[in-house]
Amino acid sequence: MRVGVRIPPCAPVTEVVAAAAEAERLGFDEVWFPDSQLLWRDVFTVAATAAAATSRVTLGIAVSTVATRHPSVVASAARTVGEVARDRFVLGLGVGNSSVWPVGLPASTGAELRAGLGTVRALLAGEEVDFGGVRSRLRDPVPVPLHIAASGPRNLRLAGEIADGVILLSGISPGTLGSATARVREGADAAGRRDEPVTTVSAYCRVTxxxxxxxxxxxxxxxxxxxxxxxxxxxxxxxxxxxxxxxxxxxxxxxxxxxxxxxxxxxxxxxxxxxxxxxxxxxxxxxxSGEEITRRLETVREAGADAVFLQHVGSYDLPFPLLENVAGKVLPLL
Structure with missing residues (x-):
């Protein structure tokens, strides 16, 4: 199971990128950047700069939205990061939350999320898309895995049906995690998929x-x-x-x-x-403790998770204490 960390773009880009590079040096497998245009720096700029400053770690956006950005803008930005990251980039999409509420927009409906993801995927695959009677395509497309962040049953099933991966916001409680993964499987089965989406579990973490x-x-x-x-x-x-x-x-x-x-x-x-x-x-x-967290991570792995990304409490400081504590007291045990 891959272990990642959430790094909010809450500081100048050079400082955020330094945190991502430190996560790579300490042995983390993935770095995830959240997206909220009024709270943090532009997430695609940060991800592209981090891609140029790292060589191994997977970089993900958790998550962007098609509510504040047109799907064609999302696709173009993802293509740009994908060019720099070279198969190390994952784009997560969700309903919006902190991106939409501060600007008076509603969160995306399930239908809007489905349609937006479909448009982004088609453009990144080099296909023509019908934009209200105008057919257009993205020049120089780059394939990028598309994940959906979900907690409710409908979006969990949607992720199982259409996404390359799912970011579970259900925590690590066996009951809620098992329920969430079951809904994802339902969506995959309904779509006749042979493979299930890559499953990433988000969890708040503190070594204490x-x-x-x-x-x-x-x-x-x-x-x-x-x-x-x-x-x-x-x-x-x-x-x-x-x-x-x-x-x-x-x-x-x-x-x-x-x-x-x-x-x-x-x-x-x-x-x-x-x-x-x-x-x-x-x-x-x-x-x-490090030992307790390690045991709980093993139960997450046994529940079928492919990856977990850890986040600290708060949105406006970089997670250097979390990086150091997990690297020193958890990763060696894993």
Whole structure:
């Protein structure tokens, strides 16, 4: 199983690229960059620059959207990164979330995601596409694997049906992970696919000897899941929370990408108990000693995951502590 890390493009491009190069040096297999045009630097520029500064690590975007960019623009940008990365680039697509909410746009529907991915794929394959009666193609196309990020059953089935890979946002709890992979298989079976999509599991991670102390930082993550209909999903793993309002005092731009994380934690206290945060850390996340995280990664692998990418809490700092701790205390055990 490949192990990757999420690096938000939250600093000047040279610093973000230095973090990606450090991840490669430390032995990580993959580096994933999130995309949100108001929060971070342009993700395709960062990915192309990182491709030029690395030689082995796979570079992925987790994830872009066809809601803020026309599919032809997405295809052109992906082609450009693909030229530099030379078979080391993966494009993840999703419904939008932090890309669409701050600019007043709705998230993509499943039909829009299906159509957008189809257009991007056709253009990257050099095919002509009908744009409302105008037929056009992309010059100098480069094939790029297309993954879908999904948590709900419909998009999980969609990923199984049409995507080269799926990025699971279900955490690592055996119950929720098993349910998510089953929905992906349903989509693949319905499409008559012989091969299932590459499965990548996203998980928050912290190497720590005191989970009870550090789990508090996960409260905004729990709150964001609850705000978007995930209370039953959390309860399936024994994590019981109340649904916070969509807007919390002192939290900008949203609870999952709060600029003041400590303030977001405090704002979530009335809705997410300390016990719920600890349960979430144990069930959904990779919080614990190097040995504990390694054991849990083995269960993720046994559940059928091809890769996992680890992320730290927060959106505006580079994950150097996570890189160093995982490289020193987890990767050698794997």
């Amino acid at each position: 000897d005191d989970v009870a102390r550090d789990a508090r930082e996960l409260k905004p993550v729990c709150a964001a899941i609850a705000q978007h209909g995930g209370v039953p999903f959390l309860a399936l793993a024994g994590v019981h929370v109340e649904v916070p309002p969509m807007s919390l005092p002192g939290v900008y731009p949203d609870v999952l990408h709060a600029e003041d994380w400590d303030a977001a934690v405090r704002a979530c206290d009335p809705y997410i108990s300390d016990a719920a945060a600890v349960a979430f850390a144990h069930e959904f996340c990779l919080f614990g």
